[in-house]
Amino acid sequence: MGDNHTRSVTYRTARTADGTTVVTLRGELDILAVPALSAALDALTAGAEPDLIFDLRPVSFVDCTGLGILCRARNRVRARHGRLRLVVPGGAVLRLFRQTGLAGAFEFCGPLAADSAAVSLR
Template sequence: MTQQGPPRREVPAPAITPGRLRADRGAAPHACAYKVAGYTVVELHGEIDIVGRERIGLELDRATSPPAPSVVIDLTPTRFFDCSGLELLCRAYRRVRDRGGRLRLVCDSPLILRTLRVGGLLDVLRPAPTLADALRED
């Protein structure tokens, strides 16, 4: 069999890297902070792993730096959460506790709740399923 037309050129497939996958899925990790009902709410968006730890850690440090901080960490916009996220939560919890503040956690994801349970934080942080529920607790 003979080939008709111009010879085929092999075009290499684009390299798949963790950053490229993250960008393609729109899961770039970031934090969004705002005030509500006397609390600083820090929403964690995207995939909370080693890649976003520094950027998100800075926002959590800002929220937990005042004396007696009142902070809600909202994980409902979070798509993935690993041990790097557990480390961030532990750090935020210690900073709030050491400054005499209050920390609430919002999470309704079964996978993230399982990660919290395995990491020993489920009983310590006792997450609420919604922001409204977390703000009602006292």
């Protein structure tokens, strides 16, 4: 799988057997992560009907710019008639979505199977 690095977050992309792109984010999703991550997410959401899952379980911190990049990705996916799902840990990250009123704006799904057939995109 391809590893990519920004200043504060690492992300990995993989494709499942059914063609869904899984983006696993690790670290802090903050203002330092946005420039590089924004370009990568724009590329992932550029095609017709993108099918994405963002796995946020390894994310330790999300600030308002991190929420903003997730909302931007959601809006781009919806404009292209695609689907975006989030896998979030309990605790602070889930509370953040609830407290900001964004819980209803995203589709959440359960943890990804550890043995899912994933193939590297890169």
